[in-house]
Amino acid sequence: MVLSTAVDPSAVARVIGIKTEFKNLKGGISFLPMRIGVVGQGTTVAQATYVNTKKQVFSAKEVGDTYGYGSPIHLAVKQLLPPNGDGVGIVPVTIFPLDDDGSGIASDGDITPTGTMTAAKSYRVFINNIPSLAFTLIIGDSVAEAVAAIVAAINGEIDSPMIAVDAASATADLTSKWKGASANDLVVEIKNSDGTEADLAGITFAFTQPVNGATNPDVDDALNQIGDIWETLIVNCLDVADTASLTKYTTFFEPRWGATVRKPAVVFSGEIETVVATAIVTPEARKTDRINSQLVEPGGSDLPFIVAAREVARIAKVANNNPPVDYAGQKATGLTAGIDSDQWEQAERDTAVKGGSSTIEVIDGVIEMSDTVTFYHPTGEDPPAYRYVNDIVKIMNVIFNLGLIFESDNWKGKVLIPDIQPTTNPDARKPKDAVAAIASMLDSLGLNAIISDPETAKGTIQAEINGSNPRRLDVAFTYQISGNTTIISVDANWGFFFGAAA
16 A cells, blocks of 8 residues: 655655645535625616626726616625625625617606795705705705706716706706616605705605616526536526516526536525515416525615615625524615515515515614525425525535535545455545545534534435446435524413412
């Protein structure tokens, strides 16, 4: 048996050889590194010019400089990589940019002031909670002066998702910075400059909310750039009602669950619908879809893709650093919750989860994530195997660590011999070596709480040389992923104390 290969085993002349190389003595498993992909458009309406090549980015400013400020991908990345550092940390973010569809149409709306100012007031235009610059109207200001001030305030804010035009000094016409049906989610308001309800004085404002956006771009070209990289979490900047795009995501990512690819992902879209029955229309029609997930903000006025991006920022850090932990209680700060009456009670949240929608709760005005689920809920499957995103992340980690074992140099091209055969060849491998490697992995997965009952799982491991192919090792085992404290049920009974007899 040759213990060292520093000197060729056939050498006979006197020599001393010392080979130095790194050996990883850490042991245990490695957590699958999360990666975020953002699929969306830049500012395509009279704004930025950019190439469609995927690009890893490191700040929202970089995205704004490259793809245009106020674009879907810029506003989404502001939630993932905010300037205050409250984002995804070290998790990589890659942009997969989309061009407008050739027949795409931008959404449009307007603001029409009427009257004459009777007092000095300072306002802002809020478009889905994105404020314009402040503008002040003084006593005697007319409609024309109000329109000019509104246009300047909107166009002066680089992050605004709309462009304003002074229409004959009577109306401020608004156009989205990108084309497609997703731009119809824009909502326009005027509030006091501090964000409180507008204190009107002489001039009032009428709104035509953005409509007419049509024909989202095709996501195929963006997805085809993913290649062999394991992008685990995808933010979809199109609207969740665009089921054609959801199907394209499913068509692309479902095969990545396959045995030879082994790189599954979850795609997240946003939803702000208040009524549960309406919110679950899309997932109810896609009961076997384990790729798509909708993250919610019932009654909120944030853009849906901003909702998705902010909540994915929370998912990514937990999944990257402690994958068995669920995302309940993660605070999606930065989002603006809808009013209390729009929030879903427990029974409504239960209906939502059973219908394939994620849920939130609002605690002291802050959105906290509750149930994070995919659309997957086939009729008769109880519990649905791929319902919880957190469970999929656990499975991803098992797949990842199996790959680390059998894709390593420790197994590539090695000699395959029966368990009972003696050998002095250090490059020989036996089925029992595979059993031992998997058993060690299961122990580590158990220690990290990614799986439950590793002892039982180890008892299921089988490995043998294939009966018709001597170059094939067949291995099988069954494991159980850990659960999470989604429901805690306690019976606390009580009664009166009557004292003891003398």
